[in-house]
Amino acid sequence: MVKKNELVLKYLGIDTHKDPIVYMRSDCLICKSEGFNAQTRVMVHLNEHSIIATLNMIETDLLKHNEASLSNYAWNLLEAKNDDIITITHPKTLESIGYIRSKIYGNELKQSETECVIKDIVSGQLSDINIAMYIAASGGDRLTQQEVLDLTRAMVKTGQKLNWSSPLIVDKHSVGGLSGNRTTPIVVAIVAAYGLLIPKTSSRAITSPAGTADTMEVFTNVTLDIPTMKKVVEKEYGCVTWGGAIGISPADDLLIRIERTVNLDSVGQMVASILSKKIAAGSTHVVIDVPVGSTAKIRSLTQAKQLKKLLSFVARQCDMKIKIIFTDGSQPVGRGIGPALEARDILAVLNNAENAPADLREHALILAGHLLDFCPKIKAHQGFEIAKTILENGQALKKFEAICRAQGGMREIPTASFTHTVESKYSGLIRSMDNRHIATIAKLAGAPDAKSAGIELLVTLNSTIERSQPLFKIHAETRGQLHYALDFFHQGHDICQIE
Amino acid sequence: MVKKNELVLKYLGIDTHKDPIVYMRSDCLICKSEGFNAQTRVMVHLNEHSIIATLNMIETDLLKHNEASLSNYAWNLLEAKNDDIITITHPKTLESIGYIRSKIYGNELKQSETECVIKDIVSGQLSDINIAMYIAASGGDRLTQQEVLDLTRAMVKTGQKLNWSSPLIVDKHSVGGLSGNRTTPIVVAIVAAYGLLIPKTSSRAITSPAGTADTMEVFTNVTLDIPTMKKVVEKEYGCVTWGGAIGISPADDLLIRIERTVNLDSVGQMVASILSKKIAAGSTHVVIDVPVGSTAKIRSLTQAKQLKKLLSFVARQCDMKIKIIFTDGSQPVGRGIGPALEARDILAVLNNAENAPADLREHALILAGHLLDFCPKIKAHQGFEIAKTILENGQALKKFEAICRAQGGMREIPTASFTHTVESKYSGLIRSMDNRHIATIAKLAGAPDAKSAGIELLVTLNSTIERSQPLFKIHAETRGQLHYALDFFHQGHDICQIE
Numbered sequence: 002m003v004k005k006n007e008l009v010l011k012y013l014g015i016d017t018h019k020d021p022i023v024y025m026r027s028d029c030l031i032c033k034s035e036g037f038n039a040q041t042r043v044m045v046h047l048n049e050h051s052i053i054a055t056l057n058m059i060e061t062d063l064l065k066h067n068e069a070s071l072s073n074y075a076w077n078l079l080e081a082k083n084d085d086i087i088t089i090t091h092p093k094t095l096e097s098i099g100y101i102r103s104k105i106y107g108n109e110l111k112q113s114e115t116e117c118v119i120k121d122i123v124s125g126q127l128s129d130i131n132i133a134m135y136i137a138a139s140g141g142d143r144l145t146q147q148e149v150l151d152l153t154r155a156m157v158k159t160g161q162k163l164n165w166s167s168p169l170i171v172d173k174h175s176v177g178g179l180s181g182n183r184t185t186p187i188v189v190a191i192v193a194a195y196g197l198l199i200p201k202t203s204s205r206a207i208t209s210p211a212g213t214a215d216t217m218e219v220f221t222n223v224t225l226d227i228p229t230m231k232k233v234v235e236k237e238y239g240c241v242t243w244g245g246a247i248g249i250s251p252a253d254d255l256l257i258r259i260e261r262t263v264n265l266d267s268v269g270q271m272v273a274s275i276l277s278k279k280i281a282a283g284s285t286h287v288v289i290d291v292p293v294g295s296t297a298k299i300r301s302l303t304q305a306k307q308l309k310k311l312l313s314f315v316a317r318q319c320d321m322k323i324k325i326i327f328t329d330g331s332q333p334v335g336r337g338i339g340p341a342l343e344a345r346d347i348l349a350v351l352n353n354a355e356n357a358p359a360d361l362r363e364h365a366l367i368l369a370g371h372l373l374d375f376c377p378k379i380k381a382h383q384g385f386e387i388a389k390t391i392l393e394n395g396q397a398l399k400k401f402e403a404i405c406r407a408q409g410g411m412r413e414i415p416t417a418s419f420t421h422t423v424e425s426k427y428s429g430l431i432r433s434m435d436n437r438h439i440a441t442i443a444k445l446a447g448a449p450d451a452k453s454a455g456i457e458l459l460v461t462l463n464s465t466i467e468r469s470q471p472l473f474k475i476h477a478e479t480r481g482q483l484h485y486a487l488d489f490f491h492q493g494h495d496i497c498q499i500e
Numbered sequence: 501m502v503k504k505n506e507l508v509l510k511y512l513g514i515d516t517h518k519d520p521i522v523y524m525r526s527d528c529l530i531c532k533s534e535g536f537n538a539q540t541r542v543m544v545h546l547n548e549h550s551i552i553a554t555l556n557m558i559e560t561d562l563l564k565h566n567e568a569s570l571s572n573y574a575w576n577l578l579e580a581k582n583d584d585i586i587t588i589t590h591p592k593t594l595e596s597i598g599y600i601r602s603k604i605y606g607n608e609l610k611q612s613e614t615e616c617v618i619k620d621i622v623s624g625q626l627s628d629i630n631i632a633m634y635i636a637a638s639g640g641d642r643l644t645q646q647e648v649l650d651l652t653r654a655m656v657k658t659g660q661k662l663n664w665s666s667p668l669i670v671d672k673h674s675v676g677g678l679s680g681n682r683t684t685p686i687v688v689a690i691v692a693a694y695g696l697l698i699p700k701t702s703s704r705a706i707t708s709p710a711g712t713a714d715t716m717e718v719f720t721n722v723t724l725d726i727p728t729m730k731k732v733v734e735k736e737y738g739c740v741t742w743g744g745a746i747g748i749s750p751a752d753d754l755l756i757r758i759e760r761t762v763n764l765d766s767v768g769q770m771v772a773s774i775l776s777k778k779i780a781a782g783s784t785h786v787v788i789d790v791p792v793g794s795t796a797k798i799r800s801l802t803q804a805k806q807l808k809k810l811l812s813f814v815a816r817q818c819d820m821k822i823k824i825i826f827t828d829g830s831q832p833v834g835r836g837i838g839p840a841l842e843a844r845d846i847l848a849v850l851n852n853a854e855n856a857p858a859d860l861r862e863h864a865l866i867l868a869g870h871l872l873d874f875c876p877k878i879k880a881h882q883g884f885e886i887a888k889t890i891l892e893n894g895q896a897l898k899k900f901e902a903i904c905r906a907q908g909g910m911r912e913i914p915t916a917s918f919t920h921t922v923e924s925k926y927s928g929l930i931r932s933m934d935n936r937h938i939a940t941i942a943k944l945a946g947a948p949d950a951k952s953a954g955i956e957l958l959v960t961l962n963s964t965i966e967r968s969q970p971l972f973k974i975h976a977e978t979r980g981q982l983h984y985a986l987d988f989f990h991q992g993h994d995i996c997q998i999e
Contacts, residue, residue: 014560016526018539027515038949040517060572061513063562073559091984094940102762105639130632130761137636140604262629263601441593450537485590 006031008069010047010085012076019258020055021075021125023089026066027058031089042128045071046088047079053092053126078125097121101131104138112151119155119252133259136270142307144269150315152269156277161227161248163283165234167198171372172284174275176291176308177209177266177298182334183343184290185213186220186241187350187365190401191391192372193239199372200234202244202282204253210443210455211340214243219344219452222409233407240404249281250274266298272311279321286322286375290368294330297436302327324371328364332434332462335361339448339455342476344414351398366392417453417476419483423490428468429499431460438494442475446486451478460497472497505530507568509546509584511575518757519554520574520624522588525565526557530588541627544570545587546578552591552625577624596620600630603637611650618654618751632758635769641806643768649814651768655776660726660747662782664733666697670871671783673774675790675807676708676765676797681833682842683789684712685719685740686849686864689900690890691871692738698871699733701743701781703752709942709954710839713742718843718951721908732906739903748780749773765797771810778820785821785874789867793829796935801826823870827863831933831961834860838947838954841975843913850897865891916952916975918982922989927967928998930959937993941974945985950977959996971996 008031013024023045025032037043041056054075064070069089071081079087100114110118118135121127127135144152171192175182185203192199203213203223214223223243225233230247233240245254253274260270279287289312292298293305309325316323335346335358349357350365369392370385379387391397405411439456447454457474460466473496477483490496507530512523522544524531536542540555553574563569568588570580578586599613609617617634620626626634643651670691674681684702691698702712702722713722722742724732729746732739744753752773759769778786788811791797792804808824815822834845834857848856849864868891869884878886890896904910938955946953956973959965972995976982989995 012560013562014558015523015562016538016557016559018537020539024514038517039515040519057571058515059513060515061511063512063514072556094988098762102764105636105762105764105766107640107642128761129629130758133629133632134636134762134764137604137633138639140637141606143606259629262627263597263604263633265601265604265633267604489593 006088006090007086008089009067010081010083010087011064011068011070012083013063013070015070015072017072017074019074019255020072020129021052021078022057022072023054023075024057024059024064024070025089026064026068027060029066032058042092044090044092045075045079046090047081047085050079052078055128092126095121095126097127098131101135101138105134107143109145110148110151115148115151116155116158119152119159122255123159123252129259132255136256136259136265139269140265140267142268146311146314149269149272149311150318152273153277153280153315153319156250156252156273157281159252160250160281162281163200163227163249165198165200165283168285169197169375170283170285171197171199171287171375172201172279172282173288173290173368173372174279176271176275176289182292182364183211183213183216183347184334184361184365184368186217186347186401187361187392187397188369188372189239189241190351190397190404191365191369191388193237193404194391194396194400195373195387196238197372197376198234199239200230200282201239201241202247202249202278203241204244204257204278206449210338210440210448211343212449213241214245215340215449216343216347217241218243219340219412219414221405221411225408233404237400237404237407239400240408242408244278244282250277253277268304268308268311272308272315276312276315276319276321280319284321286372287316287324288368288371289323289325290328291325292328292330294332294436295433297330299330322375326367326371328367330436333436333439333458334358334364336458337455338439338443338458339446339453339476341414341416341453342455342457348414351392351401353393353395362392415453417478419477419480420474421483421487422471422474424469425466425472425499426468427499428466430465431462431497432500433498434462435496435498438496441494442486442490442496445482445489446475446477447479447482451482454478454482466499505587505589506585507588508566509580509582509586510563510567510569511582512562512569514569514571516571516573518573518754519571519628520551520577521556521571522553522574523556523558523563523569524588525563525567526559528565531557541591543589543591544574544578545589546580546584549578551577554627591625594620594625596626597630600634600637604633606642608644609647609650611653614647614650615654615657618651618658621754622658622751628758631754635755635758635764638768639764639766641767645810645813648768648771648810649817651772652776652779652814652818655749655751655772656780658751659749659780661780662699662726662748664697664699664782667784668874669697669699669782669784670786670874671698671700671778671781672787672789672867672871673778675770675774675788681791681863682710682712682715682846683833683860683864683867685716685846685900686860686891686896687868687871688738688740689850689896689903690864690868690887692736692903693890693895693899694872694886695737696871696875697733698738699729699781700738700740701746701748701777702740703743703756703777705948709837709939709947710842711948712740713744714839714948715842715846716740717742718839718911718913720904720910724907732903736899736903736906738899739907741907743777743781749776752776767803767807767810770807771814775811775814775818775820779818783820785871786815786823787867787870788822788824789827790824791827791829793831793935794932796829798829821874825866825870827866829935832935832938832957833857833863835957836954837938837942837957838945838952838975840913840915840952841954841956847913850891850900852892852894861891914952916977918976918979919973920982920986921970921973923968924965924971924996924998925967926998927965929964930961930996931999932997933961934995934997937995940993941985941989941995944981944988945974945976946978946981950981953977953981965998
């Protein structure tokens with residue numbers, strides 16, 4: 002017996018990614034009595050769960066009278082089954098909408114207001130449109146220091162928090178934008194081999210062709226729950242897992258999903274994103290690597306200093322020790338860009354292979370050295386030398402393999418089915434490389450979702466090349482994606498400037 | 501014979517309002533070869549039409565292999581029929597995305613950049629999320645004078661433009677936020693009766709319980725195409741039609757649809773919205789009425805002056821004469837709020853009825869007077885007196901009826917099925933009225949979609965009332981909406997402050 006305001010669920014299997022949609026007939030009595038139209042935001046209740054969803058109306062017999070459906074995301078949020086009975090009501094007026102409007106008007110939000118916005122984002126109350134407005138209104142330098150701190154804390158508060166018994170939990174973060182800069186697996190292997198605790202949670206790509214989690218996934222399973230992750234760290238001192246899987250700072254994933262549509266990386270949002278995840282992961286001592294270069298995410302020293310100031314302020318308020326280092330962001334680090342191609346570089350470094358990319362090795366040793374320097378037992382900045390020894394004597398490789406096994410087994414690196422090598426039209430000196438074009442081409446080729454897709458660089462900055470010398474090779478898993486990447490390149494989006 | 505990248509359309513009848521969606525099977529070969537996922541933006545081609553749509557994936561047999569579907573909006577944009585064959589490709593990288601990002605970072609956009617953003621909005625290239633970001637990044641006072649001018653011109657350029665043979669085309673606009681301020685039909689009737697050309701296009705509600713087009717629709721058809729509208733104006737000198745129907749400034753509707761989700765009305769966007777429609781309608785002389793009051797859209801004289809400065813700048817650059825007048829925005833004008841209730845007030849004024857709301861009458865006469873003063877034949881500000889005569893001798897009513905007939909016939913005003921009268925809990929003096937709460941209650945009751953829904957005010961500002969005296973009556977077309985409005989009121993959202 003179905004009552005007023007109740008509808009029977011029928012699975013239609015419509016995947017809208019993270020957009021909760023409820024499908025109802027346009028001639029449905031609830032719509033008529035409540036005055037609902039297409040795109041109205043409504044509240045959907047099922048047992049003890051409630052979500053706010055966007056209404057899409059069905060004007061055919063896809064649904065019978067008294068039937069409704071949900072997009073897969075909404076279906077999962079409500080833990081729905083076929084024939085379950087849902088209730089539909091008007092959502093309450095959201096206070097957070099007023100705060101978003103206030104932010105658009107340029108006001109500084111109070112702590113409780115930022116918290117309310119983030120809470121409503123995480124619980125699925127706010128629509129993508131309204132989240133997008135909050136992001137845009139907070140973009141550029143429109144968040145004050147205090148707002149960034151409040152945002153960081155709100156993002157920690159709305160997610161899981163890890164606790165560790167040790168007083169020294171180290172972590173590292175590289176501010177992205179530099180293709181191929183995949184030092185994390187190497188750093189974790191070295192630091193864990195020394196015996197410091199480094200429970201590393203990484204993110205998937207935001208605007209880049211691969212995030213550390215995407216690259217690590219080439220080697221092993223990265224979707225670990227908290228108990229499994231803890232077991233790995235207890236056994237091996239370190240891990241590299243996907244932060245999204247353990248519900249650390251879920252707000253971050255929801256914001257990033259919108260930010261990536263316009264390739265946005267504002268300083269305030271970047272700081273909250275980085276530090277909320279470090280705080281929630283229980284890290285106490287963190288090294289933050291900021292590559293600076295004209296086509297990196299951070300383009301100038303001025304911008305780098307602004308980021309450093311904000312990172313330092315928020316970290317201090319949250320009782321976290323951080324060390325921020327600026328590194329050269331003028332060219333990609335390593336040779337491969339894309340998950341599998343980067344994995345190849347990592348393995349070469351860990352293997353101390355002769356052809357291993359020297360820049361990636363050096364970069365990883367510097368970061369590992371700074372982390373080791375946090376250890377009270379290590380005096381006079383000996384960290385770098387210790388890191389070098391651990392890498393060279395094979396302890397790091399051994400530790401990396403052990404971590405992969407602990408995370409679920411170590412896999413072979415896949416290769417792409419379609420490749421195309423681009424040759425130089427000129428001879429001369431390579432004066433600059435465009436990280437943004439490199440990233441775009443790798444993404445068009447399918448990275449990061451297509452694991453073996455990406456770019457393999459065959460030349461480096463400041464080297465002299467001949468006409469017809471191979472510059473780089475595009476890897477793709479489908480012919481369509483290979484062509485799409487090439488089309489973009491041929492539209493005048495060069496990656497090397499040759500003189 | 502269906503080729504690679506081609507799919508056969510099947511109508512599913514999913515109404516997503518103005519969000520273009522394409523539905524494809526998740527195991528579809530195109531998705532696999534092109535690397536498409538749920539929420540990917542793809543280009544859909546059918547005959548000579550192309551649109552960018554958001555991909556939703558179907559994981560059931562709702563669609564067969566080689567089949568696809570479209571949301572109703574996308575279906576109409578492409579003029580699709582069942583069994584039509586569509587082609588799916590990657591959309592080109594949009595330059596406008598870069599400009600939106602630039603605006604978020606706080607940069608001033610160049611004319612060509614604003615034009616590109618608006619063009620991409622109107623042609624359906626940009627997603628709602630990205631339009632929302634542009635709006636938020638341009639909100640508050642974040643558009644320069646020049647950007648507002650560029651935005652106005654871009655909005656004119658992307659729509660239809662009306663041309664008239666007369667050198668004097670008058671028009672009026674009231675900046676909303678003041679409930680029940682429905683002077684337009686009265687003003688048009690008076691001015692047209694005098695013999696000036698006033699081809700009025702009005703908008704539907706943005707954040708208010710009724711727009712002029714919604715109210716006029718109670719009387720007659722407002723969805724007129726350009727030839728029909730021209731015919732009405734040639735015959736009767738005036739009309740009141742819905743601007744959205746004739747494709748004047750289509751960008752405005754698309755922006756407003758997003759702005760209303762957070763009740764946003766930024767000054768720059770307001771100016772572009774108002775003036776783009778006046779310019780496109782071919783108006784040469786315009787009176788702009790700005791009600792100022794603490795709960796009106798424009799809350800202070802400072803804000804009013806900022807608006808005046810910006811309106812004057814843009815109008816001057818576009819060779820339009822405007823007169824801006826500030827009026828009292830401390831209480832609603834008229835007695836009814838909501839389309840039918842406002843229509844009732846209008847008819848009472850035109851009938852010179854004894855119980856006609858005096859404030860509405862006065863307000864309409866002032867505006868009509870200023871418009872008549874634009875006429876070179878009228879000297880020494882005699883406009884107001886002439887307007888009064890035309891109203892009092894019944895010429896205005898006759899003209900209004902003639903305009904309604906020309907637009908398609910004059911209708912009876914409907915009444916609501918459900919009403920509830922709220923009585924005062926106290927006796928005392930009414931010190932203030934909250935326009936925002938009045939508007940919210942009227943909207944919750946169903947206005948403007950439910951024509952007869954709204955609020956009927958039974959008291960006025962500065963009057964003394966007794967305990968249990970009726971304050972206002974809520975009108976609704978369904979019991980659900982009546983309760984929803986009352987719930988909001990009972991949550992402490994009073995509309996009169998009584999001392």
